[in-house]
Amino acid sequence: MKTFQIQCKVEIIRILRNRYFVFWSLVMPIIFYYVFTNLVNSNIPNKSEWQAHYLMSMTVFSVMGSSMMTLGIRLVQERSQGWSTFLRTTPLSNTVYFAAQMVGQSVIHVFSIVIIFIAGALINDVSLTVLEWIMSGLWILLGSLPFLALGTLIGLMKKVETAAGVSNVLYMVLAVSGGLWMPLEVMPKMMQAIAKWLPSYNFGSGAWEIVRGGLPDWKNMMLLIAYLVLFMLLSNYIRRKQEVV
Amino acid sequence: MNEIVTVNNVTKSFQHKKAVDDVSFSISKGEVVAILGPNGAGKTTTISMILGLLKPTSGEVRLFNLLPHEKQVREKIGTMLQEVSVMQGLKVNEILELIRSYYPQPLSIQELIALTGLTPQDLKTRAEKLSGGQKRRLSFALALAGNPELIIFDEPTVGMDITSRKRFWQTVRTLADQGKTIIFSTHYLQEADDAADRILLFKDGAIAADGTPAQIKASITKQSVSFVVDPEKSLEKLYQHSEITDIFRKNNRVYIHTDNTDRILELLFQERIGARDIQIERGKLEEAFEQLTGESKEAI
Numbered sequence: 230m231k232t233f234q235i236q237c238k239v240e241i242i243r244i245l246r247n248r249y250f251v252f253w254s255l256v257m258p259i260i261f262y263y264v265f266t267n268l269v270n271s272n273i274p275n276k277s278e279w280q281a282h283y284l285m286s287m288t289v290f291s292v293m294g295s296s297m298m299t300l301g302i303r304l305v306q307e308r309s310q311g312w313s314t315f316l317r318t319t320p321l322s323n324t325v326y327f328a329a330q331m332v333g334q335s336v337i338h339v340f341s342i343v344i345i346f347i348a349g350a351l352i353n354d355v356s357l358t359v360l361e362w363i364m365s366g367l368w369i370l371l372g373s374l375p376f377l378a379l380g381t382l383i384g385l386m387k388k389v390e391t392a393a394g395v396s397n398v399l400y401m402v403l404a405v406s407g408g409l410w411m412p413l414e415v416m417p418k419m420m421q422a423i424a425k426w427l428p429s430y431n432f433g434s435g436a437w438e439i440v441r442g443g444l445p446d447w448k449n450m451m452l453l454i455a456y457l458v459l460f461m462l463l464s465n466y467i468r469r470k471q472e473v474v
Numbered sequence: 475m476n477e478i479v480t481v482n483n484v485t486k487s488f489q490h491k492k493a494v495d496d497v498s499f500s501i502s503k504g505e506v507v508a509i510l511g512p513n514g515a516g517k518t519t520t521i522s523m524i525l526g527l528l529k530p531t532s533g534e535v536r537l538f539n540l541l542p543h544e545k546q547v548r549e550k551i552g553t554m555l556q557e558v559s560v561m562q563g564l565k566v567n568e569i570l571e572l573i574r575s576y577y578p579q580p581l582s583i584q585e586l587i588a589l590t591g592l593t594p595q596d597l598k599t600r601a602e603k604l605s606g607g608q609k610r611r612l613s614f615a616l617a618l619a620g621n622p623e624l625i626i627f628d629e630p631t632v633g634m635d636i637t638s639r640k641r642f643w644q645t646v647r648t649l650a651d652q653g654k655t656i657i658f659s660t661h662y663l664q665e666a667d668d669a670a671d672r673i674l675l676f677k678d679g680a681i682a683a684d685g686t687p688a689q690i691k692a693s694i695t696k697q698s699v700s701f702v703v704d705p706e707k708s709l710e711k712l713y714q715h716s717e718i719t720d721i722f723r724k725n726n727r728v729y730i731h732t733d734n735t736d737r738i739l740e741l742l743f744q745e746r747i748g749a750r751d752i753q754i755e756r757g758k759l760e761e762a763f764e765q766l767t768g769e770s771k772e773a774i
């Protein structure tokens with residue numbers, strides 16, 4: 230248990246010290262939020278609804294990024310630099326190591342969610358009910374699971390450069406086509422139809438529903454669970470194939 | 475039950491190549507054993523199998539009479555791998571605390587500092603900013619963090635300066651005196667001779683010799699007769715004589731290895747080779763080692 234705590238603590242410290250994380254997952258989403266709710270689109274009919282909607286988009290954007298990129302690239306780094314090999318000679322169990330990665334990453338997500346929510350409240354006076362804040366925060370925390378699984382999938386790549394490149398492109402494509410940067414409604418019909426099936430859209434959609442006073446659609450949940458299962462199966466399968474040495 | 479390590483008919487093949495070929499040995503408590511051999515001899519592959527990082531293609535490795543990957547085994551071993559790696563984003567003391575937390579009875583940070591020569595400055599440095607030498611010291615400390623009974627080092631002194639090297643071997647002595655079992659690999663005969671009480675000589679994935687440094691040295695140094703001869707002159711006549719264990723040309727001289735130098739001298743005159751500047755040598759150890767393990771000699 231003590232090992233697990235120290236391992237979690239260490240993972241958290243490492244993420245907070247990682248400049249890419251601070252930039253991509255905290256600074257960028259907040260800047261985007263400011264720019265897109267204050268400098269452009271100023272003639273939107275229901276301004277406060279748009280401000281809450283976009284706050285959710287940016288929080289989802291942040292958490293999705295650190296699940297895929299921070300986690301994925303860190304895993305590849307540890308393996309390609311031989312650190313994982315060293316760990317395999319120590320008594321640290323795989324389960325504890327993996328669990329600590331996930332818990333550490335989730336603590337970081339709680340932290341990001343709180344910071345970005347506070348930024349939203351300060352920048353635009355976004356005011357939601359307590360229940361809405363908590364519900365949307367929880368949705369984003371739990372909804373990150375398929376993306377954490379995708380992060381471990383990216384973490385199986387051989388080279389840091391490939392992992393960084395692939396996860397970056399995937400991240401941007403998912404964010405834009407999932408309607409996190411601009412609402413789906415402004416996109417071509419074709420794109421909208423595809424987006425409905427993407428994990429990023431379903432992730433965002435649940436949070437958008439909550440701040441509009443509703444509840445996430447069961448379809449959002451089912452699709453996210455399906456993606457979680459798919460990514461987990463895939464990464465287990467690949468890991469087993471790689472282990473045949 | 476004093477056997478700490480047993481390696482039984484272990485073979486490891488990669489796609490087309492046998493890196494380790496039917497190797498067997500066992501190591502008892504308190505031994506300091508050098509795995510000596512040139513690059514590519516199979517040292518790292520053997521060590522990886524002992525550590526449970528690679529699975530033998532056939533055969534079996536046991537540590538403390540258990541399989542290498544079992545937790546009880548991992549708690550009793552410490553290792554420094556050939557490729558030193560550290561965890562990014564953490565300071566040296568944070569990494570040490572982390573790794574210590576994995577073991578039931580770790581050494582204190584103070585003890586680790588005393589053994590490895592890590593400085594207070596090192597402790598506060600982030601891992602990614604460490605110099606090569608500092609990284610080595612850290613990885614040495616990580617190997618000792620769990621107060622292991624069996625310590626395994628793969629080419630530990632590569633990249634160390636003379637002072638650190640000296641310090642490293644002193645610490646190894648101290649650990650050996652505490653009754654720890656130590657295995658290290660090296661491609662320097664001198665190092666194996668100085669630090670180990672037993673040498674496993676590896677060549678092409680197999681054990682070419684196993685014994686004390688004195689025994690190994692005696693078995694690999696041969697007497698030789700060397701001389702200068704007209705390059706046109708055929709040496710074929712010499713080949714038929716069984717006293718010659720090896721004959722080769724190096725730096726304009728012909729060298730003949732033998733157990734009986736007197737007989738070779740007789741032969742040289744008898745066969746009228748026209749040998750000049752004849753010398754009889756008790757083989758130099760380093761040369762003999764190179765000849766045994768290297769392949770760069772030119773056959774006649």
Ligand SMILES: Nc1ncnc2c1ncn2[C@@H]1O[C@H](COP(=O)(O)OP(=O)(O)O)[C@@H](O)[C@H]1O
Pocket residue numbers: 488489491492493511512513514515516517518519520
């Ligand atoms: N993963 C691998 N795949 C293919 N060949 C390998 C692999 N690891 C080692 N070898 C080969 O096995 C032989 C022994 O390698 P190694 O054990 O690293 O030698 P040493 O440590 O004595 O220098 C070498 O010829 C090396 O090229």
Ligand SMILES: [Mg+2]
Pocket residue numbers: 517518519556628629
């Ligand atoms: Mg090696």
